[in-house]
Amino acid sequence: MHEDHGISIWFFIGSLLVVYGLIIVIASLPALFSAAAAPHVVMAHLHAGLWWGALMLLLGIFYVVSFWPDKKDHPKHQQ
């Protein structure tokens, strides 16, 4: 996003990834402790929700921190 437009779009994207990552991790946790709670999907033993949600959460935190609105020096992502 151009500096003229205030909060960076990457901050919005980071925030959304954090929220989504959290929701997916929380929704996937029960299957880790109880086989009965495992979703009825193929390859459920991979617990894809947990690691995908965690990945989104980490990526989201990276973007939120990097593009926090008060930061004076945003990374030069638009080079």
Place this chain on the structure above:
Amino acid sequence: MMSALFSSLLVLLAPSSGLIHLGWADVLIIVIYFVMVLGIGYYLSRYTKTGDDFFLAGRKMTMWIAGLAFISANLGSLELMGWAASAYQYGILATHWYWIGAIPAMLFLAIVMMPFYYISRTHSVPGYLKLRFGEAARMLSAISFALMTILMSGVNMFSMALVMKVIIGWDINFSIWVSSLTVLVYVALGGLLSAMFNEVLQFVLIWAGALLVPIIGLMEVGGWKGMVARIHENFPHGDYTHLWSTLGHFKDNPMGIQWTGIVFGLGFIISFGYWTTDFLVVQRVLSAKDLRSAKMAPIIGSAFKMFVPFIVILPGLLGLAVMPGLVGQDQAAATGAASYNEILPLMMARYLGPGLLGLGITALIAGFMSGMAGNITAFSTVWTYDIYKPIHFAITGSEVEDKHYVRMGRWATIVGIFVSIGTAYLVEHAASIMDYVQALFSFFIAPLFGTVILGMLWKRATAAGGFWGLLAGTLSSIGMWAWVRLDPRALSIIAGSPDAKAMAEDMYRALWSWLICVAVTIIVSLFTRPKPEAQLVGLVRGCTEIPSEGHLPLVQRPIFWATAVFVVFIILQIIFW
């Protein structure tokens, strides 16, 4: 209070009548998505004051924003689901629409055509035609584009609503109104700026929601080799996994097409026509902050486009491996069996658990909304600048202030959305309209490319040549389409073989209509008076000084990255030959 509200949403958004049942996490993800896109639209409305802000996002976009919005506006949900279904039907041949049917044209736009679009400071593609060929060519192009864009938007809206009904059980009216009103609010508030920022967000969501399907799918079947082995086991008489080696003859592949149709019809005419002249995508690049960003944006878009088959084609191929037996739409409706048209959501349901499924569905909704916002912003710009403004000027004889056009752009957005909704309901009651609208859209793409490319590269092309060439190309395309409808044997004449199938028709019709457009433009131009060269500055190669990039380091030059993308493109063709 909040829990009661969420319970109501859960009942509304997660009915039990679809193929997929959504849980609380899925519904929460979908609801948060809608809140976020509306919030971005509201936040950006304060930055949208002038015509340039509303219609061209202030011409301040970075290459990344312009490039990702460029690709996202094309990545509609029907694009995602339609090509996943085509991959199930035709195998890896569907990838041609992402590779040879996109990459060379996007690179050509970046390196050859973008300087003229950008330096001319045009607001739109019809606007360029006005500068190069005069008012008649602009009006013909603008009216056809505005009409077709808005009708296509309605057709896509209905198709999306139908899919949501089949997959999740959502009411068709609910899907149509909620999604289109959301697009209406954020586009009317923030114009192209809001549309583009949301497209970047939607692009990320599409990848986040769809990427897991091919990853888990490949793990299930034992990698690429395991998938190919299973497909051969399920379909021993067909070749679904080779890109070029089956294109020697129309009869050798499930698509009924020959390599000339793919290379010249798709790879040259249709692809170049869409990627270099369809204002829906070109508008995103025109918003770039400088010429280098405008050239880099399609290159960035092409790099991502090259890998979209991973989330679209691969799920279709995996479907052939793990879910054989899916049937076409008509057979599915008659027998109650599952259709391959829903292969992408079916694969999502196969692999994605709670939360992930909501993310996958959000990816489809995001795809739909980015495509619709693309149509609506392009429509409002072409309507305001290329239809309303010249007519207003012709009647009143005076220019009005910029704010007037911003207001008109907002009204055009609102009217455009409601015409789209009306088209969606029209299609619901007369499904054949969908085929006609899609065919109509294809009539204009190939001839328009002929007109624009001659205008940019040939100084001698005249205003009369441009107009009559465009008209002749469009009418000949309509004529060939009608000929095949009246006499199906005509397809063998147009495509050059009695073995050609319907898919070959578009390719060869585009090729012929382009050739007719170019021939008529050249002949009429040679008999009419050209513009003086002084009037072609900034519009035509040979009359325009293109800023040199020689002073830039190699890695900052667009030509370097275009070459890199092209090399990867060639390698991919060889790997999957």
